[in-house]
Amino acid sequence: MHQRDGGPTHERHRIVNAIPTVYDVAERSGVSIATVSRVYRSPDSVRAATRERVLAAAGELGYVPSGNARGLASRSTGVLGLCFPDYSDPDTLDAEDDDAAMLYSDQIIRGMERAARRHGYALLIAASLEGGPENLVAQVAGRVDGFAVMARTVPTEELEAISRRRPVVMLAGPRAKDPSLDHLDHVEVANEDGQYELTRHLVHDHGLRHLAYVGLVDESPDVEARFRGFRRACHEAGIEAAAAPALRMPMMTQAEGARAAHLLCEGDGDRPEAFVFANDQMAVGALQALERRGVRVPDDVVVTGFDGIPLSRLVRPALTTVRQPMVRMGEEAVDLLVRRLSGQPPEEPVSLMLPVGVVRRASCGCDEATTPSTATPSTMTG
Amino acid sequence: MHQRDGGPTHERHRIVNAIPTVYDVAERSGVSIATVSRVYRSPDSVRAATRERVLAAAGELGYVPSGNARGLASRSTGVLGLCFPDYSDPDTLDAEDDDAAMLYSDQIIRGMERAARRHGYALLIAASLEGGPENLVAQVAGRVDGFAVMARTVPTEELEAISRRRPVVMLAGPRAKDPSLDHLDHVEVANEDGQYELTRHLVHDHGLRHLAYVGLVDESPDVEARFRGFRRACHEAGIEAAAAPALRMPMMTQAEGARAAHLLCEGDGDRPEAFVFANDQMAVGALQALERRGVRVPDDVVVTGFDGIPLSRLVRPALTTVRQPMVRMGEEAVDLLVRRLSGQPPEEPVSLMLPVGVVRRASCGCDEATTPSTATPSTMTG
DNA sequence: CAGAGTGATGTATGCGCTTACAGGCAGCGC
DNA sequence: GCGCTGCCTGTAAGCGCATACATCACTCTG
Numbered sequence A, B: 001m002h003q004r005d006g007g008p009t010h011e012r013h014r015i016v017n018a019i020p021t022v023y024d025v026a027e028r029s030g031v032s033i034a035t036v037s038r039v040y041r042s043p044d045s046v047r048a049a050t051r052e053r054v055l056a057a058a059g060e061l062g063y064v065p066s067g068n069a070r071g072l073a074s075r076s077t078g079v080l081g082l083c084f085p086d087y088s089d090p091d092t093l094d095a096e097d098d099d100a101a102m103l104y105s106d107q108i109i110r111g112m113e114r115a116a117r118r119h120g121y122a123l124l125i126a127a128s129l130e131g132g133p134e135n136l137v138a139q140v141a142g143r144v145d146g147f148a149v150m151a152r153t154v155p156t157e158e159l160e161a162i163s164r165r166r167p168v169v170m171l172a173g174p175r176a177k178d179p180s181l182d183h184l185d186h187v188e189v190a191n192e193d194g195q196y197e198l199t200r201h202l203v204h205d206h207g208l209r210h211l212a213y214v215g216l217v218d219e220s221p222d223v224e225a226r227f228r229g230f231r232r233a234c235h236e237a238g239i240e241a242a243a244a245p246a247l248r249m250p251m252m253t254q255a256e257g258a259r260a261a262h263l264l265c266e267g268d269g270d271r272p273e274a275f276v277f278a279n280d281q282m283a284v285g286a287l288q289a290l291e292r293r294g295v296r297v298p299d300d301v302v303v304t305g306f307d308g309i310p311l312s313r314l315v316r317p318a319l320t321t322v323r324q325p326m327v328r329m330g331e332e333a334v335d336l337l338v339r340r341l342s343g344q345p346p347e348e349p350v351s352l353m354l355p356v357g358v359v360r361r362a363s364c365g366c367d368e369a370t371t372p373s374t375a376t377p378s379t380m381t382g
Numbered sequence C: 001c002a003g004a005g006t007g008a009t010g011t012a013t014g015c016g017c018t019t020a021c022a023g024g025c026a027g028c029g030c
Numbered sequence D: 001g002c003g004c005t006g007c008c009t010g011t012a013a014g015c016g017c018a019t020a021c022a023t024c025a026c027t028c029t030g
Helices: A008-014 A022-029 A033-041 A048-061 A067-074 A096-118 A136-141 A156-163 A191-206 A221-236 A254-265 A280-293 A310-314 A326-342 B008-014 B022-029 B033-041 B048-061 B067-074 B096-101 B103-118 B136-141 B156-163 B191-206 B221-236 B254-265 B280-293 B310-314 B326-342
Strands: A079-085 A122-128 A146-150 A168-171 A185-189 A211-214 A274-277 A302-304 A321-323 A350-354 A356-359 A373-375 A378-381 B079-085 B122-128 B146-150 B168-171 B185-189 B211-214 B274-277 B302-304 B321-323 B350-354 B356-359 B373-375 B378-381
Touching: A022 A033, A022 A048, A033 A048, A067 B067, A079 A096, A079 A136, A079 A326, A096 A122, A096 A146, A096 A326, A096 B103, A096 B122, A122 A136, A122 B103, A136 A146, A136 A156, A146 A326, A156 A168, A168 A326, A185 A191, A185 A326, A191 A211, A191 A221, A191 A274, A191 A302, A191 A321, A191 A356, A211 A221, A211 A254, A254 A274, A254 A280, A274 A280, A280 A302, A280 A310, A310 B310, A326 A350, B022 B033, B022 B048, B033 B048, B079 B103, B079 B136, B079 B326, B103 B122, B103 B146, B103 B326, B122 B136, B136 B146, B136 B156, B146 B326, B156 B168, B168 B326, B185 B191, B185 B326, B191 B211, B191 B221, B191 B274, B191 B302, B191 B321, B191 B356, B211 B221, B211 B254, B254 B274, B254 B280, B274 B280, B280 B302, B280 B310, B326 B350
Parallel strands: A079 A122, A079 A146, A146 A168, A168 A185, A185 A350, A211 A274, A274 A302, B079 B122, B079 B146, B146 B168, B168 B185, B185 B350, B211 B274, B274 B302
Antiparallel strands: A122 B122, A321 A356, A350 A378, A356 A373, B321 B356, B350 B378, B356 B373
């Protein structure tokens, strides 16, 4: 059936510019397709002379093994995937926030790519189009051995169906709000503890009592966790709600951060002593807005962020923040996937909570040189 | 041959946790596999009632079409690829430069991902491991419909063979130093003209005559082009070589930038009036080093960068630089690939040179508000 | 020198899907 | 009533590779 000697079924391969296949290489080097395959899969099992002939023919033809065929026959692709949300507005390609917004998912991509490569995998990435085709996950899922999904990127039910049959790890977000997904591996960071530590630092070490939390976007479990940490620290310090209000912003961009800064400054003279932002981008925006208003940081007001993006170190004053190990998150995700792929399926789902570190810099009044402290590393299973 | 009724050949599918296939869905919904396939490929060609049944069965089974099988049968994968160099040192995971170094390839990834998604493609990325397996390209090439390669990521001959049969576009670097690759599409930015314009700005508008160029790494055609632009501007202004020396650094990191700044400051009192860096990272490193030395920018010395990374806007003083449209570069690459994939093969190779823009900010003595100028947009074919 | 053992290669099948092509079955005009 | 036309569905043949198994040419052992 697969003879290459001019049978009409393979006429296509006589077309000049077709992509060469094992059959072409086999014919040209005078061996069978099995031998060609072996040259690539297990070179040692082929006599050296034969191998050379085959490789020479392959080189002349520009032959590259088809990943599709290989994957189909061997039932594995050697590719891992990542689905992440596309936060950016496609119309504001060169806008300021566009670049900055990139950092979070980029670091994860980088971490995953790096770890994947270590394990011999490539990485397939796909951002979910805002209101785009739902089949995104399916597209990815159908081409990879396993994949990671950033929280709230994919409809729960779809994810549930897919994840029944292949390894999926969830990134960020809560452990598994939805019980139908609690069999998934999961990687998150210690959002609550990190924000708790940072807030505690402001209260204890700097003696601040009037704090404002900014960035409580609904539906973001990460931000909710951070807010819980903030409230817990306030509560423990005996600061009542009135002194620790929260500002809910619709987005977490630099522009919103600037807007929030203005709002807080115009609050009838009782400006909070500290603006505690839910992420670095907003804090950076606020820093710039405050500079324009002539409000000095940290002398007049303390500002903190969350994430530890590179910018946070470079703005002036440098931003006190909580560093998230985003690259590592990607790496851990890949490690989990690889473990699932090589291990026996019946294994307990794993949930990793990566430690975060409070980074004390100038924007809270600390010296840049101060040693960072580490908050609550923890790993749990089940 | 493909009956699912218990023939021993398909026994595997009776195993509990196997990944479901068209056969399983077909059996469960009482149709043939062709109909299942049609439900996904051309839903309108299937009666609504039948479609529902099939989708219901698919949902219950957690069925996802195999991208491998689909790709094999339809001879296209719906995936585009990118091979990029991995500049980062794997041992310095949390080092400063690690984050910053990310920006260049990341922006391209982002641009490609975005454009790919617009065209219905996913993106497969793979960094070339330093001294790693050569088959990287092959791995990618075998799984995609077409791909982009960042300059000097892939051995020429390998690329030549592969690119004979499928679309490849080259990113950055010179048009095609190697004539065996001159059939490739190519996207680059106007490095020389950008650096020329920037240098000219320093000479004409700020009256500087003593400039030092930093970052002439050998083997980087982009940096070489920039240096040519620098020299051309100097030459035209009648500045002789002695007044415009060049410092060759082995890397283009922030640390190297800082080192370069120190070297230039210790040059026996005749410190240059301007440090012209080949990229933003070095310039940012220099900025910090100079601040520590108590050298004021731009009052004591002017500093400029190249790239227009987000940091450049946020450091103080904000960095005068040349903005490269890196995201757009990725998008253009994808557009070229898509065009090749949908068009008739016999089409002239295309070379795009994307325009860059001089961004005048505080580090050269300009106000941040100054309007950026644009250097030499151009597009050529052939 | 026969038979067992070994290494290199060929043969044949199927991985899960797409897609021409072929059929079945309505409704239509004649 | 008959053939025709369209619509829907089934049949079957690969897509390019991996791999179990068969084959073949030798070498080795007794």
